[in-house]
Every structure is written in structure tokens, then in C-alpha cells.
Amino acid sequence: MSFSVRQKRKIRIAATIIIAGNALGIFYVLWSDGFGSLFPYINTVTIATLIGLVISVFELQVVDEKMRNIRFVPLLIIRTAVYVVLIPLIILLELMTARVIKFGLSYKEVYYSDEFQNYLFNEDFSILLVYVVALAFLINFIYQISRKMGQGIMLNFITGKYKNPVKEERIIMFMHVSNSQEIINKIGSIRFLEFLNRILFDITESILLYRGIIYEYVEDECVVSWKLEQGVKEANCLLSVLDIIQKMEVQKKSYLAEFEVFPELEIAFHYGLVLQAEVGTIKSKVAFYGDVMNITARMLGKCKELGKQVLMSAELEKLLQIPAHCNAESLGIISLRGKSEPIELFTLSTTDFQ
């Protein structure tokens, strides 16, 4: 059985959620029941796996597909409310089912049994409810902030990983809207920001799917990076670029209908040694420094002149297994502004997008 890239990503995320849920559940049982018997542990693992599955479906099929553009507070309230209803419901159903199987009773008999009524109204269940509400709120709140800060940023701040500069090889991709001035003149600055936001929302999936990390947005530019091995593996960085271009082609009509204009994207990518370091005190940022940043920016500037939508450095091309449906064509050795040494550039074409 083989999965598509999209399915693989969903499975990966669902697995993470289920494992985290199990860990939380086992921690809770340890804390409240200790090692006494096996029964609570079997219940917990079943419950946590079920809850993990339901939450994964909710997050991946509902939130990711339909609710990405909802504001922070409403989204937090919706999420928390859904969790607070679903989680206790699943717990109760599972507990009842376990008793139905164990004692051979019907659901109704289990529900009205003294032991269950006692559990519901006099014992642990109310504490559990409070625990669920508080945890659902906290986890979602922190998760939403973390998402807004960017992939890995919150964790890097907490661990202080980049307090001292770290050198690492990374693939860097610069992308911008080449006809932005024209678009601004036509639709104005406010609409342009909405337009830009729409593009970023559309391309985000193509970046996440292929393990890219969004570094920052500068004016109409978006900078993405990959850890070298993750970007090279299965030519992820290249597939991500192709996916972005293809998606833009598919969405063309919808852009024209919404904004009366269509973005022309230009993309350049390259790899090299990046110095990553946390800068600033009243506003901090993990910043990238290095020649590769300048060179890639210059390459992006070359796109128009060479009449190519995508430029890739020869150094990177050598590392990548170019997929069968794609064709990398050398443009020869080209000199870049402000750089003494010219470099060989490639462009990409594929049979998929025309």
C-alpha cells in the first residue's frame, strides 16, 4: 500500500497526536491510581487512542481545510469547546463499553448501576472535567501561539538553542511576486496585503508537505529553508517548488475572480552554510546569515532577465535526484551582481504544469 505525500503527512501528524494523548493519559492514571491494577491502563490507552483519532480527524479534516482563516480567539473557543464535548463523551462511552464487556450487561444497566452513578456524580468525573477543560484550553492556546510564531521558533526560544550562533547547511528558497508593483497600482495597498496573504495561505501547504520551514516574509518576498538532508531526501525542496507553481496555475481563475489580478511568482533556490543566531532583546528573532542568503537573493533578481520562473544553483542540482516528470536544464555560467565568481544556474520544467 502506498500513500500520497498528503496522506503521509496526515498519518505523521495523527501518530504524534495519538502518542502525546497516550502519554498524557498514562501520566494521569499514574498520578491518580498508581500501579494498582491493569484495568485503568487498558482503559486509558483505548481512550487516548480513540480521542487522538477523533482529534486528528477534527484538526486535519476540519480545522486545516476549512478554518485556517478564522481569528485567534474564535478559533481557540471553537477548538476548546469541541475538545471539551468530545473528550468526556468518548471517555464515558469507553468506560461503559468496558463494563458492558466485562460484566455482560447492557449499556442501560451499566449506566444506572450504583458504581457508575457514583463515578459520574460523586467521584472522579468532575475532577476529570476540570482537568480536560484546563488542559484543552492551555494546549490549544500555546499551540496556536506557537503556530503563529513559526515552525520551531517557540521551542528554539525556550531551549535557547541559538543564543550562541550555530552553523548548519541549509537549502534556501526565495520567492516573490514579480508583478507586485503593477498589482499594487491596480488594486491598492490594502487589497494587495489581502492578496499576498491569500498567496501565503495557498503555498503554505506545499511547503509543509515537503518539510520546508518558513523563515520570514519581507515585502512581497517569502523565504523558506530546509535542513539539507530533509530537502535533498526525495528531492523534497524541488517537489515543493513544483507543487507551488502547479497550485498557482490551478487557482488562477479563483484569483482573477477575487482580485482581478493573478500573481506571477519567481523562485530561486540554492544551498550553503547558514549561521543561525538569536538577535535582539526587545524583539527577538532567530536570524540567518551567510553568503547563501545573498546569492539566492541575487539569483531571484536574475529570474526576470533570464526569462525563467525558477532558478536553481548547479551545486544544489548535483545533490538532487531529479524526478522523472521533471527536467532540469542548465542555463550556463552566469555572473551575479556584487559577486565576483559567476555560478552555473539551472531552470526547471515539467510535463505536469503548463
Place this chain on the structure above:
Amino acid sequence: MIGSRKKIIVFVVIGLIAGFIYPVFADSHEDYLPFINGILTGLIGSVTIGLLELYYFDRHWGAKGFKTTLLTKTFLYTGVLAITLITVKVFNESLYYQVGFWSYLKGEQFQHFLFEEDFQLILLYALAIIGFVFFINQLSLKMGPGVLWNIIWGKYHKPKKETVVLLYIDLKSSTRITEKLGAERYHHFINRFYQDISGPILSKKGKVYRYVGDQITIFWNEEEAFENANCIQFYLDVKQQMRSLADSYQRDFGQPPDFRACCHMGELVVGQIGDVKSQIVFHGEALYICEMIEKKCKELNEDFLVSDDVHRRLEANTTIVFREMDSLVINNGHDFRLHAIDLK
């Protein structure tokens, strides 16, 4: 310090709510005493914590790591709260039961509460709330004043127009210094510079918009920029500060930082963009013009240039003397008169 009053208010509100909520859930008493204890503890505790923040952590703590700061604050403040709670509870209940403070403290009822009853739960509850509040507080500091707040409330979810005063600061001869120091030490150099100018930024009510390469963009809203000529005074403060720190830079890096700056204002569109990473970004011609002025600085070898729009607004409330410069002409034919400052 900016926002310190706001910070205390936020703490007190959280303290009062937490103090009120706990007895609702936990207490078996049916009278008003637990609520008074809760509210008083919340109030006194949060004010004490607020004062510690203002007079100790904001001034003397410095730039320690995220985890160190978070753990220190969480445990210290939980301790503060525990002591406050014991004092408040013993004080109130000794009055209520009409026994002496010390004899109630040593009495069986209170000892029971302390070691066998709710006290440990209350401590856990306090630890969780304080940990959470200061975790968010520290993230917010990392993101820059107001950024987290604006993202949470979705202030710029729909882009809107705002008049913004911009100031670009740019380190001179960065290429040469990078070559001399190497990339890593250059980073320490530039980071020290950012750290040293954060004092003037805060005291002159500026905010950091972004760092790009070795350039930093500061901005103000209209009102705060011209209150006591903050936006210009900021530049003078930085100049002054760098003069007094020159020796320490000389010692550590072989040279003091030399920088140029320019200031311009205009109407910008402010909006929040991006899904998995969100940034609140500015958009508009003023950014571009400011960049042009910066280039002009280099060309004319001036340290500080101010556009006419800013200059006109300043005349009324400053004694700083400006020298008029050539105009900056941009592509579409508009020209912007520029003004320079001479320092004594």
C-alpha cells in the same frame, strides 16, 4: 518603563480572578471567609509580584536564558503567594475565631490545613497559573511589545491604514567589519549593539519593526513620535550612549559601532499575513522612500537625515537645529526635502 502600569493591572486582575475562583471549586465552607481569603491573597500576592517585576526583574535581572528566568520567577512567586496566603488566612481567621495570630498559626485547625488538607493543592494550582502567565509573558517579550496581543485579538486580521513614523538605523561599513571579525563575532557585535539601543528604544517609546541584515527598523505611532520629539531624541540618545560605550566596544571588538539613520513618516497599510508563520507587516510607499533616504545618507555622507514631513511636525516642539539639504527625488517625480542635524 513602557507598559509597566499595564503589566501590574493585568497581574492584579489575574490574581483577583484566580483568588475568587479557587474557593468556588474547592472549599467546603459555606460562608464568605474563603472568598475574602482568596481575594485578599490574590490582591496582595499580585501586587507584590508586580512590584518585584518592576523594581527587581525589569531593572536588575538582565538578559538571562528563557528557562532560567521562567523557573526562577515561577518558584519565587509561588513562594511569595504561599507566604501571603498563610499570613492572610491566619490573620483573617484568628480575627474571625477571636484568637491570637500566633496561637491560631500554631493551632490544630491551621496545622491540619497546612499539612493534611488543601494547602498542597492550592500550591499546585498557584504554580500552574504563575508558570503559565510568565511563560506567555516571556514569549510576548520575545515577540516584541504588543505583537502577541495584536495577534491574539486579531487587530490586523483585516489590513488597515495607520500613520507611522519610521526610523532606520544601519551599521556603517558592515562588510569590512564582517571580514575583520568573522561572521560569528560580527553577530556578537551587532547583537551587543541591538542590546545597547534597546534602552533608548523603550525610554523613547519606540518599537522594533524588524531586523533585516544589519539594519533595524524602529517605528512610532504619530502621537508618541512627536511627544517631546521622541523620534529625534531617540537618535541623539543612541549617539550619546554609543559615545559612552565606545571604550568597551573598542576593547571587545576593536572598534565602536558607527551608524547612520534616517527618519520619515507616512500612511502605511498594516496587516497580519501568513498562516503557519504570522507576521504583522507594513506596506506602503513610505517604507520605500525611507530606504531611498537611507541611500541618500550614504551618498551625502550624512549620519542622520530627516524628511520634510517629519521636520515640519517637529519645529513647534524642539530646539534642535536642522540644516536643510538637497531634495530627494523619487521615480514618480515627487521630491522630498531633507534635513540634517549637526551635533555639537
